[in-house]
Amino acid sequence: MYRYDEIDRTMVSERVEEFREQVEARLSGALSEDQFKPLRLMNGVYLQLHAYMLRAAIPYGTLNARQMRVLAHIARQYDKGYGHFTTRQNIQYNWPALVDIPEILEQLADVEMHAIQTSGNCIRNTTTDPFAGAALDEVEDPRPWCELIRQWSTLHPEFTFLPRKFKIAVTGSEADRAAIGVHDIGLKLVRGETGETGFEVHAGGGQGRTPRVAVKLRGFLPKNELLAYLTAIMRVYNLAAQRDNIYKARIKILVETMGPDAFTAEVEAMYRQIRGRDLAVPAEEAARLTAFFPEPSPVDRPEGAINAPGFARWRRINVKPHKVPGRAIVVISLKPRAGAPGDATADQMDAVADLAERYGDGEIRVTKEQNLVIPHAVAAHLPAIFEGLEAAGLATANAGLASDIVTCPGLDYCNLANARSIPVAQALSAALIDRGLDEDTQGLTIKISGCINACGHHHIANIGLLGVDKKGEEVYQLTLGGVADNGAAIGKILGPGLTPDEAVEAVTACVAMFRRERRSGEVFAGTLHRIGFEPFKEAVYGQ
């Protein structure tokens, strides 16, 4: 994992001091709420329905046991004993007091964490494959480049007051577990003709009100040119994007308005103009960053197994193959039956920290599916990990199954939401599990957003639910056919809106339909393509 040097430490502590002064200026009236709002947002502080919400960054979803314990401490000390892991690999606290926030930031800074740019119209936390550095199918570990982007995008003088928020995702493998197709910029590490690695560059993807799949700007960019190319994209966007309508201010609209070819030409011209030594990534810095992410050592011990009830099923569903012999990737589901997706109590966070430290080199990841991962678990210790997780109520064996539902906080917390997401997810998870529909659904994705901003990623779900407000009623639109990973696709609306109860029944009907109709090895998109929308429509709305 990356460790701060004196420069990083100074930067974060100066940012904490800056924010402390900004809070004081707000409380004294030197800053108006209108002025304070973008400043607090840029430090992850939202004003929600009931209280301020603080979103702390987990850079590219990677953290260590020590950092996880601090997240637990903050949940205990300043919140109601839990935190909420988000679809952008961050953590949110829903109940902190504004006056406590500088102190919380200080505690985060002590373990090399911060809340910088977790909100606001700036470059947000870069996201990546939660299996980075562990995945069997990886071309190269993307994390050194994510860290480079983290630093470059932190307090960027030119790109801190953008037309709208800006999200960058990086993947190091073809499978693309980072959903780069629906990000403002998506980067994929690929091998070039002469064997060296570089970036395939995509831009203009996004979800929200106008979901779009990103267009490919470039098939191959030398890695040391990354900052010059990112700067070129950002500058074209910053200067040319619409600013008078927040619904048209994202880069996806600019790419669409200009046309992909014209946009690409403009970026390429700007890139040629600005590239040079000052923006080139020096080999020494690339090597320094890479050295922070060594491959874990192989373990010459056989994989462990026990006869405990549930172990075999958990092993089959939640444990993924690792590129290093004797290691395994353990996915910790934060989706217990009828639970609030992504929530973890302080005790659970501590338990994960302990297990990661004892059995997995101390490293933890957060996934965009709102689960946790011990990426470098020692396979011989899988039984001990299972038992530890079970004791903490974290051994739900549904990673990647239908009941591994993604949701935004919805109307329970968020003041942008039109409808609740969490209660629907809870009812749906219970229905799927209780009716035996969850079995053998590996890879089937269900995601719920409480409004069109799509934080719950419903557009890229195989089965998506979007909460809308219809004359004061919470109504849900059902979409089918979205895909998050390699070859991202946006789902299509199936039919008229549904009440919460109807929505739960409709989704379970779709899952049942898929289980009945699919051919061996077929994913949801394949079945849908083959049989079409009609059978699903009939199952949901009747004849």
Place this chain on the structure above:
Amino acid sequence: MGSEAVLRDVHARIEIDTATAPETALEAGRRAGAIDVRFPGFKDGRGYSLAALIRESGYAGELRAVGDILPDQKDCLERSGFDAISPDTPSPRWQRAGFTHAYQLGIARGATDRPPVYRARALAARKEQVDALNREHSASPPQTIIAASVDAFSGRIAMLSSFGVEAALGLALLAQVDRRVPVLFLDTQRHFPQTLTYRDQLIAHLGLEDVRILTPDPAEARALDSDGKLYERDSETCCELRKVRPLGAGLEDFDAVITGRKRAHGGERQSLQPFEFDGERVMINPVAGIDPAGIAALYRQMNLPAHPLREQGYASVGCWPCTAPSAGLHARDGRWPGSDRSECGIFDQARTDRAVAARKRAVRLIG
């Protein structure tokens, strides 16, 4: 270019706002002595990119941010190229301290005040590496120094060669280590024909696989040396045009350069170390410690062909207008005869930087 002919009016202050088209902003940069960029609202961040564009185009006058801006934006404003701020609403909060470091390239007036952190770290590491290499190789033979250099700076190292009278030695040693390492040759278009013939002979003889020939920019050559006799009027500018600028561009992709400089050349070269750090690149001087007798011996031992001008009394060969046979104590006494010059300027980092900056500005910006 018509716009280049427009005179800058140093007294004119032009105001643009954040909605100004980039081309118009750049035109202001070409004409005005001072520019105000008006921010209609503090959330409108286009002004930062406009400032950066104007500064990158070489504008050196005052660039002032005016309008609805917050003290909290001071750091961003200054690092995007503004050197004056005139907010609608004054506040004691403008006195707050800024950040010590900057992760990004800052565009301040004249020069970069704080290097971006990724470069500062890399250059510090590069300097440390040079010190370590010097400790390890203070007494190493040339081939060991070359092998260690090619290993340490793989993929970002080149040899700079004049293909002059002593050049074959370094090239031959490099060929023994790795024939694929790029060799840069500055074709000044003022070389003795014998040098060009010798160059091609050596390339074939040693099997060099990647010799890159750097030539002056044709447009610059037309502008500065229309009659082809610049060397008579101003040899320094001639070197700038034909050596410093092309090399500045040719070196963009390299962090380490192997030279043929020797202490025996005299002048500034008497204190050369095998590895030197010029603040940007590693300059490697594998043959620095070898004296003329040692060079002659190695030429014989390695059976290297001699430069055709050697036997005519040239101990060092540059361009024909500025090179004479040498009868003096040091090999380079025949260079720029009758002047106090002893270097063309390619080993002067500040000059190379200026040349690269000038070249970048000469490129027209897109709108």
